[in-house]
Every structure is written in structure tokens, then in C-alpha cells.
Amino acid sequence: MSGISASQLPNMSLPRRAWEIRRKAVRMGQVQGQGYVGQALGVADVLAVSYFHALNYRADDPEWAGRDRFLLSIGHYAIALYSALIEAGILPDQELETYGADDSRLPMSGMAAYTPGMEITGGSLGQGLGIGVGMALALRAKNNPAFVFNLMSDGELGEGSTWEAAMSAAHHKLSNLICIVDFNDQQADGKSTQTLSAEPLADKWAAFGWHTQRVDGNDIDALVAAFDTARNLPDPKPRVIICDTLMCKGIPFLEAREMAHFVRVEPDEWQKALDVLDETRPA
Amino acid sequence: MVTRTYDPHRKWEPRIPTPGEGGKTSAMIASLAAEGYDAVPAPFGHALVAQARSDARIVGLTADLAKYTDLHIFAEAFPERFYQMGMAEQVMISAAAGMAREGFIPFATTYAVFASRRAYDFIAMAIAEENLPVKIVCALPGLTTGYGPSHQATxxxxxxxxxxxxTIVDPCDAIDVAQAVPALVAHDGPVYMRLLRGKVPSVIHKHCPDYQFELGKAKLLRDGKDVLVIASGFMTMRALDAAVEAEKDGISIAVLHCPTIKPLDTDTILAQAGQPGRLVVTAENHTRIGGLGEAVASTLLTNGVTPKFRMIGLPDQFLDAGALPTLHDRYGISTTAILSQIRGWL
Known part of the structure; x- marks a missing residue:
């Protein structure tokens, strides 16, 4: 693909942005013949609302001091974030096909030193929220009004460090910290709720002192409302948005597949997935 | 190779690797490529099941990685003795300690990075200080994934x-893994074992049919007059392959396999390294700092045995992401890289 970048089309709808993110993620999966494409398809709506509604950033200056920090605690979701960063114009589309290649800037697990817009090195799960606490404390100390967003997974709810950070954020009244939990109910060994259940999850976050919302993470209107509430709330407390998402969302034949941490995609199915997307392109 | 250090004020430049440079990253779950060897599926899982049939004390715990540590084989055979602890390595270790206190022999599995980095204090105090018989068995040792430092236990x-x-064990192949399991159970104390999982090559018996794993023992797999390679883990396989290759050029390489890193078999190492006239090389899938190489060096020096000595291992840096064959070449632990290093030292 070449020509005008999608980021230069400011009037594109959020559903279309989500579609563009999905399509890029599938293209990256196609390049390597593997990847966490199920997670990427599931979280695409969250990323579309983040990068095209909620976040302040400058595509041509990813280290702009006033930017909202977006932390990808879940390093293996890099395929999804690269898609959003390309869509946002922070990464060039030409690099998409280097995903996972030796010496690419787009390694399969996200790392800060490799990629503009990748704020932290995630992947050792359960670390993003704690780093977010520190960044939120630092921004407040510097009188910088930027927000810190931490995107984490339901699996990370098992790590004790997540709850240390949650308690710390509330204790320090970090109203500039927004945690997004992608709840797709899937982790390495199976369904999250059957591996180590975190329910009742909203009650837990609330009891830890967080302003808590739980929304359909594939409903863009609901996400917009939740992100607006989280940013504009006057309460001196951190905010969490639990997003219930569907793995493989947007590609019905993959949605229907038995779910796994690595969703199975046969070699001939990448193009088929792109074809399905192309038939459902939003305006 | 691109040197990367975190610099918040760096200039970002687009980067398209050239076709010769780029490659495909190995999946995290990919088995180690081992050309010319038969592969055995899930040797750890099957050996643990065999052992557990006659020993009711054995239980299995994992931190959301049963499928990726071959413990799912045990979970299927003994669902009532399998404990899924979720993505929570610290409580898995503490709980394993608790079960050991009550008379069980827990096998606790995760990735090597998470056991060594995240759960360290829990292993130190709840298990090692109490000398409890918990067996910590961890996949993705050293450089066996292209995912980058978050998953590379170097x-x-x-x-x-x-x-x-x-006790620290670094098995070479499927035979080592399978034979280590009963030895771990028999050993009344804590063990950390690096795990090769999935389809694991069967290497040593092809070179040395009589080989038998013994905890705490190094074994000479192959004799040679020019070089002695002391190796552990899959680097023993690489050393054997290098030795076969070098023989064609008239270079005679002995391979001493040292699967127990601690306690080190100092008697065998001193006896072998003390034979005059050989270059002594250690080879490990680990940073050259603090691993087998330095353990052997310390043993030799404090015992007054001072052959010409070199170490093969990973450099003191966070390693790149990429395809494993690329990275093994880049960091000097492929068979080709081992050979060229040894030739350079001779």
C-alpha cells in the first residue's frame, strides 16, 4: 500500500479506524504466518477510540512532552498497537511488512527501544500498571496535565504486582491514571475465568479505591462514553475501564473457532480474513 | 545488528531490513531446531507421569503455562494432583513450599525468566532456605526464543x-530431561531445572549410547586430544556437532557434558582439564557472566589447574528479538559460530 496515509484523513469514522487497525493486524499476521491476531482483532475498537478519540499526541513527535502516555503492558499485543501506530501516522505503513523480521522496528513483543510510540517494554506481564503509577506521580510533580493510560489483559490480573500498583495508585490519588483491562477471557492455558478467576472484577477495583466502569469493549459508542467519563471525572482517584472484548472480533469464521492464546489460522486463511474484512468496510 | 539502548530523546528513523538481513522470528512455542536428530514429544511431561504413577507425593503446579512446559501431560493423567495457579508465579512458589512442608513433592513450572526474576525471593526464602523438595522446572532457558529480553532467560x-x-540442572536433550525427572524426585532438596519442551531432540545416545544422566555428575561423551569442551544444555549438542565437523579438518575435540551446574562435578572437571596439551573451552546457553564458564574457571584456578582456557556464551547485554538461527549465529552459540571461535583460539 502507498499513497496517502489514513492518518491524513481526519474525518474517518471510529468504526472505520477500528476496521483499518484490524486489517493492518491481519496483514502483519499474514507476513509471519502467525501472531496474536485474535487479541488484536478483539482490542481494535479500544485502540481506535484511544488513538482517534481519547489520546492527545503528535504523530510527528512521538516524544512530545505533553502527550498522553499509552503503556502497552501486554507486550504480545504489539501487533495490535503497531497497527494503531501506523494508522495514527506515528509509524510508516511501509514498515508493516517487516513485522517480526530480524532487525525490524516491529518485533513480535513490544519494546520501548525499538519503536516510536511504544512507551515501555512490556511482555513480562504485570509491570505496566506499576510503571504507570510512577509516570502519573512524575507528571503530577511536573505539573504536566497529561494522562497515563495503561492497557493490560485479564491474565495480568493474576499477578500480585497488579494489585500492589492498584492500591498504590488509589493511595496516591492518581486521577491522571487510566487503566484499561482488555477482558477477552483468554490466557495461555485457557479461559481466564477458569485459570484464576478475578471476579467480581469491578467490585475488586472499586474496593481498591478506583473509579470503575465495565463496558462492551467492542461497542465504540460505549467506549467513547467511558473514556470521556474517565478523563473528565473530578474525583481524586485513578480510573479503570474494564472492556469485555471478543477474540477475533470482526472475522466471523475466526470468532467461531475454538479459542486459544494463539488462535489457529491456516496459511490460506489470512487472505480469506482480509477478504471478509474488505466486504465489511465501514464508511 | 542494531544496538539499542533506551534514549527518550532519540531520533527515530524508518527502518526496512534488507532481504538478506530480515528473517522470520521463531514463535515462542517453537521447538529448538536440531537437524539430524530424532525428536521426542514432551519428554518431561511423560517422565513425570511415569514417576507419579508410583509416587503419590508428586504434584504439579503451573503459573498459566501448563501447555508451554509440557505439564499438561501430567494434568491430563492426574487432574486431581494438578494445580493451575494462574499468572501468579510468586504464590505458585509459596504454595509449592507449603505443599512440600506437608509432605508432597511439587513440580512447579513457568518460564525461566519468571522463576528467576519475579519469584526469586520466594524461591530463596520459602524453598531454598528451608531446603524443601520443590522442583522448579522452567521452559525457555537462555536464548531459546526470539521474543526479546522479556522471555530470554540469559x-x-x-x-x-x-x-x-x-541444585541447578541444564539438560541437553530428551534423554537428559526424562532421566533427570526420577533423579530430581530422589534428591531430597530443591532443584531448578531448565526445560526443553515440545518436540525435543534425542542427541546424546546417538553419540554415546551408554550415557545415563546422573545428578551432580559430568560425563565425557567423546574424547579428543586438541580441545576439551565443557558444556551444558543444548550447547552440548552444539559441541558434539562441532566436534564431528572439526574431525573432518583433523581437529580432535573432546566433549564433557556437565548438566548439573550446581553442585559442580569438580573432580571430573579437574581430571579432564588437567590432562595436558588441550585447549579448554566452556560452552553455555547463558551470559558469560556467572554461569558454567565462570564456575569452571573458578574451579580450575583455585585448584591450580591452568590450561589455556576460553569461554563460549552469550554477551553481557540484552539480546535482540529475531529468528533463533539468526540470533544463535549473531551471539556465537550456533555450531558454525562455535567452530569458528575454537579455530581462532587454536
């Missing part, structure tokens, strides 16, 4: 060698 020996009571 310093686990260095972390664990300082821990009193803890």
Missing part, C-alpha cells in the same frame, strides 16, 4: 548459583 544461572541448597 542470566538464570547467575541468579540462582548464589542460592545455597539449590
Amino acid at each position: 542470566e538464570d544461572f547467575a541468579i540462582f548459583r548464589g542460592l545455597p541448597n539449590l
Whole structure:
């Protein structure tokens, strides 16, 4: 693909942005013949609302001091974030096909030193929220009004460090910290709720002192409302948005597949997935 | 190779790797490529099941990685003795300690990075200090994934060698893994074992049919007059392959397999390294800091045995992401890289 970048089309709808993110993620999966494409398809709506509604950033200056920090605690979701960063114009589309290649800037697990817009090195799960606490404390100390967003997974709810950070954020009244939990109910060994259940999850976050919302993470209107509430709330407390998402969302034949941490995609199915997307392109 | 250090004020430049440079990253779950060897599926899982049939004390725990540590084989055979602890390595280790206190022999599995880095204090105090018989078995040792530093356990020996009571095992192949399991059970104390999982090559018996794993023992797999390679883990396979290759050029390489990193079999190492006229080389899938190489060096020097000595291992840096064959070449632990290093030292 070449020509005008999608980021230069400011009037594109959020559903279309989500579609563009999905399509890029599938293209990256196609390049390597593997990847966490199920997670990427599931979280695409969250990323579309983040990068095209909620976040302040400058595509041509990813280290702009006033930017909202977006932390990808879940390093293996890099395929999804690269898609959003390309869509946002922070990464060039030409690099998409280097995903996972030796010496690419787009390694399969996200790392800060490799990629503009990748704020932290995630992947050792359960670390993003704690780093977010520190960044939120630092921004407040510097009188910088930027927000810190931490995107984490339901699996990370098992790590004790997540709850240390949650308690710390509330204790320090970090109203500039927004945690997004992608709840797709899937982790390495199976369904999250059957591996180590975190329910009742909203009650837990609330009891830890967080302003808590739980929304359909594939409903863009609901996400917009939740992100607006989280940013504009006057309460001196951190905010969490639990997003219930569907793995493989947007590609019905993959949605229907038995779910796994690595969703199975046969070699001939990448193009088929792109074809399905192309038939459902939003305006 | 691109040197990367975190610099918040760096200039970002687009980067398209040239076709010759780029490659395909190995999946995290990919088995180690081993050309010319038969592969055995899930040797750890099957050996643990066999052992557990006659020993009711054995239980299995995992931190959301049963499928990726071959413990799912055990979970299917003994669902009532399998405990899924979720993505929570610290409580898995503490709970394993608790079960050991009550008479069980827990096998606790995760990735090597998470055991060595995240759960270290829990292993130190709840398990090692109490000398409890918990067996910590960890996949993705050293450089066996292209995912980058979050999953590359390049310093686990260095972390664990300082821990009193803890036995450290680095098996070479499917035979080693399978034979180590009963030895771990028989050993009344804590063990950290690096795991090769999935389809694991069967290497040593092809070179040395009589080989038998013994905890705490190094074994000479092949004799040679020019070079002695002391190796552990899959680097023993690489050393054997290098030795076969070098023989064609008239270079005679002995291979001493040292699967127990701690306690080190100092008697065998001193006896072998003390034979005059050989270059002594250590080879490990680990940073050159704090691993097998330094353990052997310390043994030799403090015992007055001073052959010409070199170490093969990973450099003191966070390693790149990429395809494993690329990275093994880049960091000097492929068969080709081992050979060229040894030739350079001779």
C-alpha cells in the first residue's frame, strides 16, 4: 500500500479506524504466518477510540512532552498497537511488512527501544500498571496535565504486582491514571475465568479505591462514553475501564473457532480474513 | 545488528531490513531446531507421569503455562494432583513450599525468566532456605526464543548459583530431561531445572549410547586430544556437532557434558582439564557472566589447574528479538559460530 496515509484523513469514522487497525493486524499476521491476531482483532475498537478519540499526541513527535502516555503492558499485543501506530501516522505503513523480521522496528513483543510510540517494554506481564503509577506521580510533580493510560489483559490480573500498583495508585490519588483491562477471557492455558478467576472484577477495583466502569469493549459508542467519563471525572482517584472484548472480533469464521492464546489460522486463511474484512468496510 | 539502548530523546528513523538481513522470528512455542536428530514429544511431561504413577507425593503446579512446559501431560493423567495457579508465579512458589512442608513433592513450572526474576525471593526464602523438595522446572532457558529480553532467560544461572541448597540442572536433550525427572524426585532438596519442551531432540545416545544422566555428575561423551569442551544444555549438542565437523579438518575435540551446574562435578572437571596439551573451552546457553564458564574457571584456578582456557556464551547485554538461527549465529552459540571461535583460539 502507498499513497496517502489514513492518518491524513481526519474525518474517518471510529468504526472505520477500528476496521483499518484490524486489517493492518491481519496483514502483519499474514507476513509471519502467525501472531496474536485474535487479541488484536478483539482490542481494535479500544485502540481506535484511544488513538482517534481519547489520546492527545503528535504523530510527528512521538516524544512530545505533553502527550498522553499509552503503556502497552501486554507486550504480545504489539501487533495490535503497531497497527494503531501506523494508522495514527506515528509509524510508516511501509514498515508493516517487516513485522517480526530480524532487525525490524516491529518485533513480535513490544519494546520501548525499538519503536516510536511504544512507551515501555512490556511482555513480562504485570509491570505496566506499576510503571504507570510512577509516570502519573512524575507528571503530577511536573505539573504536566497529561494522562497515563495503561492497557493490560485479564491474565495480568493474576499477578500480585497488579494489585500492589492498584492500591498504590488509589493511595496516591492518581486521577491522571487510566487503566484499561482488555477482558477477552483468554490466557495461555485457557479461559481466564477458569485459570484464576478475578471476579467480581469491578467490585475488586472499586474496593481498591478506583473509579470503575465495565463496558462492551467492542461497542465504540460505549467506549467513547467511558473514556470521556474517565478523563473528565473530578474525583481524586485513578480510573479503570474494564472492556469485555471478543477474540477475533470482526472475522466471523475466526470468532467461531475454538479459542486459544494463539488462535489457529491456516496459511490460506489470512487472505480469506482480509477478504471478509474488505466486504465489511465501514464508511 | 542494531544496538539499542533506551534514549527518550532519540531520533527515530524508518527502518526496512534488507532481504538478506530480515528473517522470520521463531514463535515462542517453537521447538529448538536440531537437524539430524530424532525428536521426542514432551519428554518431561511423560517422565513425570511415569514417576507419579508410583509416587503419590508428586504434584504439579503451573503459573498459566501448563501447555508451554509440557505439564499438561501430567494434568491430563492426574487432574486431581494438578494445580493451575494462574499468572501468579510468586504464590505458585509459596504454595509449592507449603505443599512440600506437608509432605508432597511439587513440580512447579513457568518460564525461566519468571522463576528467576519475579519469584526469586520466594524461591530463596520459602524453598531454598528451608531446603524443601520443590522442583522448579522452567521452559525457555537462555536464548531459546526470539521474543526479546522479556522471555530470554540469559542470566538464570547467575541468579540462582548464589542460592545455597539449590541444585541447578541444564539438560541437553530428551534423554537428559526424562532421566533427570526420577533423579530430581530422589534428591531430597530443591532443584531448578531448565526445560526443553515440545518436540525435543534425542542427541546424546546417538553419540554415546551408554550415557545415563546422573545428578551432580559430568560425563565425557567423546574424547579428543586438541580441545576439551565443557558444556551444558543444548550447547552440548552444539559441541558434539562441532566436534564431528572439526574431525573432518583433523581437529580432535573432546566433549564433557556437565548438566548439573550446581553442585559442580569438580573432580571430573579437574581430571579432564588437567590432562595436558588441550585447549579448554566452556560452552553455555547463558551470559558469560556467572554461569558454567565462570564456575569452571573458578574451579580450575583455585585448584591450580591452568590450561589455556576460553569461554563460549552469550554477551553481557540484552539480546535482540529475531529468528533463533539468526540470533544463535549473531551471539556465537550456533555450531558454525562455535567452530569458528575454537579455530581462532587454536
